[in-house]
Amino acid sequence: xxxxxxxxAFDPKKPLGPFKISRRDTxxxxxxxxxxxxxxxxxxIHQARDEWGGAIFPMVPGHEIVGLVSxxxxxxxxxxxxxxVGVGCLVNSCRDCSACREGLEQFxxxxxxxxxxxxxxxxxxxxxxxxxxxxxxEDFVLRIPQxxxxxxxxxxxxxxxxTYSPLKHWGAGPGKKVAIVGxxxxxxxxxxxxxxxxxxxxxxxxxxxxxxxxxxxxxDEFYSTADEAVFTTLGNTFDLIINTxxxxxxxxxxxxxxxxxxxxxxxxxxxxxxxxxxxxxxxxRRSLAGSLIGGLPETQEMLDFxxxxxxTSDIETIRMDQINEAFDRMIKGDVRYRFxxxxxxx
Numbered sequence: 388x389x390x391x392x393x394x395x396a397f398d399p400k401k402p403l404g405p406f407k408i409s410r411r412d413t414x415x416x417x418x419x420x421x422x423x424x425x426x427x428x429x430x431x432i433h434q435a436r437d438e439w440g441g442a443i444f445p446m447v448p449g450h451e452i453v454g455l456v457s458x459x460x461x462x463x464x465x466x467x468x469x470x471x472v473g474v475g476c477l478v479n480s481c482r483d484c485s486a487c488r489e490g491l492e493q494f495x496x497x498x499x500x501x502x503x504x505x506x507x508x509x510x511x512x513x514x515x516x517x518x519x520x521x522x523x524x525e526d527f528v529l530r531i532p533q534x535x536x537x538x539x540x541x542x543x544x545x546x547x548x549x550t551y552s553p554l555k556h557w558g559a560g561p562g563k564k565v566a567i568v569g570x571x572x573x574x575x576x577x578x579x580x581x582x583x584x585x586x587x588x589x590x591x592x593x594x595x596x597x598x599x600x601x602x603x604x605x606x607d608e609f610y611s612t613a614d615e616a617v618f619t620t621l622g623n624t625f626d627l628i629i630n631t632x633x634x635x636x637x638x639x640x641x642x643x644x645x646x647x648x649x650x651x652x653x654x655x656x657x658x659x660x661x662x663x664x665x666x667x668x669x670x671x672r673r674s675l676a677g678s679l680i681g682g683l684p685e686t687q688e689m690l691d692f693x694x695x696x697x698x699t700s701d702i703e704t705i706r707m708d709q710i711n712e713a714f715d716r717m718i719k720g721d722v723r724y725r726f727x728x729x730x731x732x733x
Contacts, residue, residue, distance in 0.1 A: 388412060392733050393518035394707050395445040396435035402711040403435065406445055408514045410522045415460040418528045420472055425516030426451030426542040426700070427726040429572065429633065432714050434504050438658070443504050449516030450476040450502040451544040453537045454730070463525045471531040473690070475544035476680050478502050478513060478527050490684035492527075517707065519733050529687050532694025539699030542572065542725040543690060545680065546700060550577035550629060551689040552681035553652040554584060557627050561585040566621075566628045566644065567606075570597045573631035573654055575701060575724040578604040580689075581629075583696040589625070591617070591641075600723070604701075618643060623671070625649060633657055638675065639667040647671040652678050700725045706732040 388409040395406035413419045431448035433439050452474040456466050466472060479500035480487050486494040493499055500507050503515030515521075531540050550573055559565050565586040567577040574590070581588045582605030590601040595611040602609065610617045618640045626649050628641060633655035639662075642651055653675070668675060681689065693699065701724045705713050713726045 389520070391518050391520045393447045393514060394710060394733060395447045395517070397445050399435070399437040399442065403517070406447065408447060408518060410520055413458050413460050413522055415462040416524050416526075417460045417522050418456055418463060418466050418472065418525045419458045419520065419522045420452070420454045420474065420528070421457045422452055422454040422516055422519055422521060422730040424453050424538045424541045424704075424730060425449040425728045426545065426702075427705075427710070427713055427717070427728060428542075428545050429717060430545075432717060433656075435714075439656075441504075443506075443512050446504050447514035447517050448503055449518070449728070450474070451541045451546070451727075452502070452516035452521060453531055453541045453544070457520070459525070465525050466528060466530075471533065471535075471537060473529045473531050473540065473544050474502060474516070474521060474523050474527065475529065475548065475686055476502055478523050479507055482526075490682040492682045493680045516730075517710070517728065517733070519730055527683065529683070529690060532690060535690075535694050535699060538704055538727050538729075539702055540690075541727050542576070542700035542702065543693055544686070546572045546576045546725060547580070547693060548681040548686045548689050549573055549654055549678070550631070551580050551692070552685055553629055553654070553676075553678040554581055554586075554627075555685070556678065557650050557652065557676075559584045559586040559627055563587065563626045564589065564624060566591050566625045568592075568628060568630040568636075568641065569632035569655075570601055570724075571631065571720065572700075572722075572725045575600075575604055577629050577631060578606050579698050580693075582606070583692070583698060589621075623647075628652070629654065631655055635659055635661060637662075639664045642667040642673050642675065645671065645673045647673070650674045650676055652676045654678060700727075702727045704729050708732070
């Protein structure tokens with residue numbers, strides 16, 4: 388075991404602070420990674436403050452991890468020392484169920500092992516990327532394209548794949564009209580990726596202040612949903628709506644923006660369940676769906692796609708000791724568009 392510096396949440400009501408954790412030695416199929424950067428996802432706040440329940444304290448958050456390989460096990464074939472790599476939201480799964488065999492490890496029928504706040508198959512608690520080093524089985528390590536800067540690549544390991552997966556699954560591309568609801572950490576990646584896929588992209592945001600950013604990121608159109616007339620003007624317009632927000636919305640109004648046989652996909656998790664009228668779905672045979680990150684093959688596909696199209700996240704780099712301030716700013720929407728921790732400051 389190796390002692391590693393980290394930052395942890397010790398209690399839902401207390402600020403994060405310095406903590407020391409132990410990482411396992413590099414086993415035959417393991418890759419040890421010197422963490423360079425870690426993105427800050429809103430789910431880090433939800434889990435550190437036990438807003439979803441089931442928190443394991445002390446908790447070291449962080450599942451948007453990038454760095455350099457520091458050592459590899461004797462049977463590792465995919466990576467070598469010095470490679471640019473990443474670790475996303477999961478670090479293990481059963482490998483044997485139908486979902487795992489199809490490369491959909493996020494839907495593992497026996498339960499995926501999260502990168503943090505989870506228990507691995509041996510019962511040990513997983514600790515995430517708010518730390519200086521991590522050791523992961525090579526099957527759950529991803530290759531970062533050589534041309535991609537590590538700091539801007541970090542949020543792709545969650546925000547990138549969380550938006551890429553439903554855009555691909557529901558066929559975003561040329562000739563398709565796609566709406567992105569919300570322009571935050573997820574939403575800004577959704578705009579960039581949908582634009583690169585060739586779709587006609589519209590941003591729907593409550594704040595009209597984000598119109599200029601939306602266009603810069605690749606949106607063709609922008610509408611403020613503070614104007615109720617928007618829901619009449621845009622009725623029956625979109626082939627696909629990606630809802631990235633975690634606040635409660637009137638989903639019935641947004642479903643009315645869909646064409647016949649089209650889909651709205653939920654990525655956020657509001658604190659209270661949405662109210663839904665069956666008529667909103669029955670009319671025009673619309674569908675409401677959800678999506679959860681992506682499996683390892685699709686996540687690597689996303690990284691390669693972003694590398695080929697020059698896509699990274701818009702980031703603000705912070706020191707580790709700024710994390711509590713960053714949490715508060717994220718809740719207020721005061722970040723454009725993802726905080727990334729510089730691991731050398733831990």
